[in-house]
Amino acid sequence: xxxxxxxxxxxxxxxxxxxxxxxxxxxxxxxxxxxxxxxxxxxxxxxxxxxxxxxxxxxxxxxxxxxxxxxxxxxxxxxxxxxxxxxxxxxxxxxxxxxxxxxxxxxxxxxxxxxxxxxxxxxxxxxxxxxxxxxxxxxxxxxxxxxxxxxxxxxxxxxxxxxxxxxxxxxxxxxxxxxxxxxxxxxxxxxxxxxxxxxxxxxxxxxxxxxxxxxxxxxxxxxxxxxxxxxxxxxxxxxxxxxxxxxxxxxxxxxxxxxxxxxxxxxxxxxxxxxxxxxxxxxxxxxxxxxxxxxxxxxxxxxxxxxxxxxxxxxxxxxxxxxxxxxxxxxxxxxxxxxxxxxxxxxxxxxxxxxxxxxxxxxxxxxxxxxxxxxxxxxxxxxxxxxxxxxxxxxxxxxxxxxxxxxxxxxxxxxxxxxx
Amino acid sequence: xxxxxxxxxxxxxxxxxxxxxxxxxxxxxxxxxxxxxxxxxxxxxxxxxxxxxxxxxxxxxxxxxxxxxxxxxxxxxxxxxxxxxxxxxxxxxxxxxxxxxxxxxxxxxxxxxxxxxxxxxxxxxxxxxxxxxxxxxxxxxxxxxxxxxxxxxxxxx
Amino acid sequence: xxxxxxxxxxxxxxxxxxxxxxxxxxxxxxxxxxxxxxxxxxxxxxxxxxxxxxxxxxxxxxxxxxxxxxxxxxxxxxxxxxxxxxxxxxxxxxxxxxxxxxxxxxx
Numbered sequence: 001x002x003x004x005x006x007x008x009x010x011x012x013x014x015x016x017x018x019x020x021x022x023x024x025x026x027x028x029x030x031x032x033x034x035x036x037x038x039x040x041x042x043x044x045x046x047x048x049x050x051x052x053x054x055x056x057x058x059x060x061x062x063x064x065x066x067x068x069x070x071x072x073x074x075x076x077x078x079x080x081x082x083x084x085x086x087x088x089x090x091x092x093x094x095x096x097x098x099x100x101x102x103x104x105x106x107x108x109x110x111x112x113x114x115x116x117x118x119x120x121x122x123x124x125x126x127x128x129x130x131x132x133x134x135x136x137x138x139x140x141x142x143x144x145x146x147x148x149x150x151x152x153x154x155x156x157x158x159x160x161x162x163x164x165x166x167x168x169x170x171x172x173x174x175x176x177x178x179x180x181x182x183x184x185x186x187x188x189x190x191x192x193x194x195x196x197x198x199x200x201x202x203x204x205x206x207x208x209x210x211x212x213x214x215x216x217x218x219x220x221x222x223x224x225x226x227x228x229x230x231x232x233x234x235x236x237x238x239x240x241x242x243x244x245x246x247x248x249x250x251x252x253x254x255x256x257x258x259x260x261x262x263x264x265x266x267x268x269x270x271x272x273x274x275x276x277x278x279x280x281x282x283x284x285x286x287x288x289x290x291x292x293x294x295x296x297x298x299x300x301x302x303x304x305x306x307x308x309x310x311x312x313x314x315x316x317x318x319x320x321x322x323x324x325x326x327x328x329x330x331x332x333x334x335x336x337x338x339x340x341x342x343x344x345x346x347x348x349x350x351x352x353x354x355x356x357x358x359x360x361x362x363x364x365x366x367x368x369x370x371x372x373x374x375x376x377x378x379x380x381x382x383x384x385x386x387x388x389x390x391x392x393x394x395x396x397x398x399x400x401x402x403x404x405x406x407x408x409x410x411x412x413x414x415x416x417x418x419x420x
Numbered sequence: 421x422x423x424x425x426x427x428x429x430x431x432x433x434x435x436x437x438x439x440x441x442x443x444x445x446x447x448x449x450x451x452x453x454x455x456x457x458x459x460x461x462x463x464x465x466x467x468x469x470x471x472x473x474x475x476x477x478x479x480x481x482x483x484x485x486x487x488x489x490x491x492x493x494x495x496x497x498x499x500x501x502x503x504x505x506x507x508x509x510x511x512x513x514x515x516x517x518x519x520x521x522x523x524x525x526x527x528x529x530x531x532x533x534x535x536x537x538x539x540x541x542x543x544x545x546x547x548x549x550x551x552x553x554x555x556x557x558x559x560x561x562x563x564x565x566x567x568x569x570x571x572x573x574x575x576x577x
Numbered sequence: 578x579x580x581x582x583x584x585x586x587x588x589x590x591x592x593x594x595x596x597x598x599x600x601x602x603x604x605x606x607x608x609x610x611x612x613x614x615x616x617x618x619x620x621x622x623x624x625x626x627x628x629x630x631x632x633x634x635x636x637x638x639x640x641x642x643x644x645x646x647x648x649x650x651x652x653x654x655x656x657x658x659x660x661x662x663x664x665x666x667x668x669x670x671x672x673x674x675x676x677x678x679x680x681x682x683x684x
Contacts, residue, residue, distance in 0.1 A: 002519070097489040098423055108658070108659070109468045115644065117644070117659060125658040125659070126645040126646065126657075126658050127557055127644075127645065128643055128644050128645070128657060129642060129644060130641070130645045131633045131640065131645070132642070133631060134631055134642075173568075190575055195471065196461075196471060196473045197465075197466040197469070197473030197474075198463075198465065198466065198471070199473065199475060199569070200463075200567050200568045200569060201568075201569050201571075202569065202570050202571065203571060203573070204570075214513075223496060225493075226490050226494045226495065228492050228494070229489075229490065229494035230486075230490075230494070239472030269469060278493060278494075279484050280482075281483070281485045281486050281489075282480050282482035282483040282486055284480075284483075285483060285486065328570060335473045346472070350472050350473065350474070350477060351477060351479070353473050353474065353477065354476060354477055354478075354483075354487075357473075358475060358569035358571075358572050358573050359461070359475040359569070359572065359573035359574065360477050361487075361490050361494075361495070364495060364497065364572040364573070364574060365495065365496045365497065365572070367497075367571040367572040368496055368497050368498060368571065368572065371498070371571060380683065384540035388480070
């Protein structure tokens with residue numbers, strides 16, 4: 001076990017231990033408020049694109065949705081030219097939240113405090129008592145509406161996913177994502193989607209613990225035991241772990257089960273995971289229809305920094321990370337299907353939704369996993385983790401028994417957090 | 421059926437329901453439902469928008485059994501217990517052999533550190549039937565206000 | 578036959594200083610001078626409840642003091658956010674150094 005002898009002198013600039021074997025992440029990254037503050041600046045306001053909405057959530061002119069990039073409130077609007085705008089949700093007057101609802105439809109945005117009114121692109125339209133009343137008061141003669149609009153972010157969409165960035169330097173979205181990520185997104189978002197509902201799950205842990213979790217293909221059969229208990233996914237399934245760019249984005253996928261019982265018994269012989277004695281009393285839970293021409297049945301695509309796109313059997317969803325301090329985050333699940341799903345397909349997706357989300361039969365344990373790390377590392381900021389499964393380097397793998405993508409995430413993260 | 425007697429029966433059913441869960445007698449929980457039943461735990465947010473995604477959705481007693489088996493033998497979660505409080509029950513005779521019931525509920529959850537918190541609150545909208553095997557839920561719709569689910573949800577509401 | 582009701586004297590209105598007048602049968606009215614002519618509209622902004630006479634006149638435009646919306650005085654047409662509903666206009670006559678509109682008293 002590797003440890004750092006000296007505590008970091010500047011907690012906001014991390015001291016990563018050198019190791020001969022595996023990769024070490026200092027636990028400081030999960031518990032330090034200074035690190036969190038620095039992430040808000042360097043990652044969430046850095047040269048990264050953050051996911052904010054599906055276009056299908058705001059289909060009509062005037063539709064809006066409020067969300068967050070890191071912990072900065074933003075509003076996503078559909079204007080009357082059909083364009084999408086991502087705007088900071090902060091009045092140019094004295095800083096109030098302009099839009100206080102989760103979603104809705106409005107011809108313009110108006111701050112309740114002093115009724116400053118903005119159009120759906122963030123342009124200031126009017127302020128009350130601008131010329132005063134009966135010659136008294138009013139704004140200075142020099143007051144120019146055009147100089148007091150809302151702060152608008154750079155926005156780009158890919159296949160119906162809306163991203164935004166605070167940075168003028170971030171590369172175009174497709175370049176930021178990289179070819180593997182773009183292909184994985186467009187494979188799923190190959191035609192218009194229809195939102196089926198949201199779920200919100202709060203985890204008492206650092207958001208990066210979830211980033212690790214979704215880049216970790218081999219924990220599924222060891223932590224999410226629903227698979228094993230009822231004889232489903234196994235580590236002997238074929239799959240791969242692929243990273244994009246500098247390793248910040250990760251694609252994990254598996255192909256349709258080639259269930260090999262003998263192989264699985266060998267792999268799991270001593271672990272608690274082997275138990276396919278139970279069969280579902282009602283197997284209709286897993287009844288489905290192929291959504292794609294290929295044989296890929298599971299995709300976990302983690303797009304740095306804040307969203308995961310998933311296909312698990314017939315469940316399709318995006319999971320957005322909203323940070324709440326160094327020890328908490330909300331995961332917003334938006335489930336969707338295709339706009340052309342028939343009733344039967346929709347019913348399949350609704351029933352299979354039992355598998356995912358905060359009560360998800362195969363996903364709920366991620367909440368527990370995040371929290372048990374946060375609880376255990378609380379006072380060990382000078383210690384570090386040990387990440388070596390699959391070789392201990394940020395490398396792609398044509399199998400699932402690896403932690404390479406986790407290392408890819410950390411190397412990209414470390415670079416972004418380094419002193420400018 | 422006399423309205424007071426009806427109210428009493430449904431009140432008893434609801435009390436049995438929550439005690440079954442709170443006392444960790446989950447194997448008995450599916451028996452409170454009819455064989456072809458609906459058990460749906462859905463956020464008010466989704467329900468109000470007409471969105472169909474639910475946290476839990478079962479349309480047979482067998483699916484309820486699967487949830488219990490998964491909870492007992494598969495899922496991994498912090499040991500926790502619930503305490504339900506149910507109130508404001510209103511009951512109606514649907515005149516078709518079934519009865520409607522609407523009540524408020526609060527689930528307090530206690531984790532291993534001994535801390536009890538308000539975990540989930542909302543309304544039960546139930547369709548209830550009775551036969552020689554007793555009073556049971558044909559449908560139970562749990563519409564919860566607590567949109568932000570804390571950590572995970574494994575024990576049924 | 579319509580009789581007329583007197584709103585005010587001509588020298589009680591000047592360009593840039595419209596005058597609010599209340600007469601039976603009408604909502605509160607605003608009387609304006611625009612160049613050499615006079616016009617009358619409803620005084621209450623169609624957006625909020627503000628009095629347009631307390632606003633700002635610029636030629637044939639009147640700006641509401643409340644949110645800065647504006648109307649064309651002659652046509653009542655809304656000109657600026659947030660006003661979208663047109664303003665009622667009333668034909669006005671100048672006679673005997675005063676301004677008159679059709680009487681609606683008892684209507």
